[in-house]
Amino acid sequence: MAPNRLVRRLAALAAAVGLVILVPATAQGDPTATARTTRTAQAAQGTQSDPGAPGTASERQGAAVERTTTVRYGAYTIPASAGEEHGEISNRIALNVEKPCTNCFITSVKPNLVYEDGSNANVNTGPMLHHMVLFKGSATDVTCSRPGQRIFASGNERVESVFPDGYGIKVGSGERWTMLYDLMNHADTEKTVHIELTFTHESALFSGRKALTPLWMDAGGCRGSEFEAPEGVSEKSWTWTSTVSGELIHMRGHLHHGGTAVKTENLTTGRLLCESVAEEGGTPEFIDLHGRTEISDMSSCTGTPLGAISRGDELRITSRYELTGHSHHGVMGIMVGWIARS
C-alpha cells in the first residue's frame, strides 16, 4: 500500500465508531461465504445513523461513504502432500460467489489466504494460493474477447490493488461473479483454509468516480497463461492490438518463482506503461517447508494516467525469468491493468 494511502486509511479507521455488521452469505455457489462490513465513514455523522436506514446520514446528505468489507470464501480443505507430490485443489469453479456490494464502486481489493481463526495461511506452514480469478459473467473479456470478463486475480503474492481517487471498479446490481481457484499444500497433513478478499467500496449513488475496465495482458496470450521458462535468462512477449481507447490508471504484475520483472509497453506511442518488479522470499512466510522461496511481492504502477491508449495501438507485455540449475514448467507472466475508457 502506498504510504499516503495507508495514512489516509488509518485516519479513516480511527475516525470510525467501529460499526461491524455480519452479513449471512447469499451466494448459491459458495454457501459458506461470509462478509464482514465495517463502515469507515469519511464524515463522523455517517457512523451514527440507524444501520437499518437506507444509507447513512452522510449518504442521505449526498456524500459517498467508504466501507470496508471482508468476504471469506470456502472453507476449502487441501489434501496433504505425498512425498514429492504436493496436495492440490486444482482449478475449481464456484458460481455466483459473494460480492462485497452492489451498485457500488470498489476502490481497493486485498487478497489473502487464511486459516479458520483468521491467521495467514502461507507456504511456511504448507498452503499456497496458487491462483484465484474473479470473472464477471455478463461482460466480455477485453483482450481475449470471450464471455466472462476477468476482473480481479491473485497469486500467492497477494498484492493489494488500490485505485486512485476518482476511479473504481463498478459493480452493477444484477451482475454475477464466478471464481476460479487453485490451492496447493506442501505440508504432510491436510489444511483447511479460506480465500479472503478485503474490499473498500462506496455506493455508486453519490459517487463521482469513473468506472474502470480491466485489461488483462498475458505473456501466454489467449490460449492459456502457462508456459515453460528455460534455464538461464529468458523473456516471453505477447502483443495485443487495442480494441479500446482510454487512460490507463493502475497496473500490476504476476510472476512465478524465478520471475524477476514484467512490463507492458505501448509500442505505438513508445511509452513504457508499467514495469512490475518481483520480490521473492521477502518475509519468512514466503519460504516453504523445503526452504524454497516464493514470490512475496510485485510492485504496482498508479497514475492519472499512466498513459493513453487508443484503439489500434499495439500493446506488448514482456516477462523475464532468471533460473539457475533448472527450467520451470507452468510459469506465468501476467499484468492486469485498469483503464478509464473514453
Ligand SMILES: [Cu+2]
Ligand atoms: Cu500464476
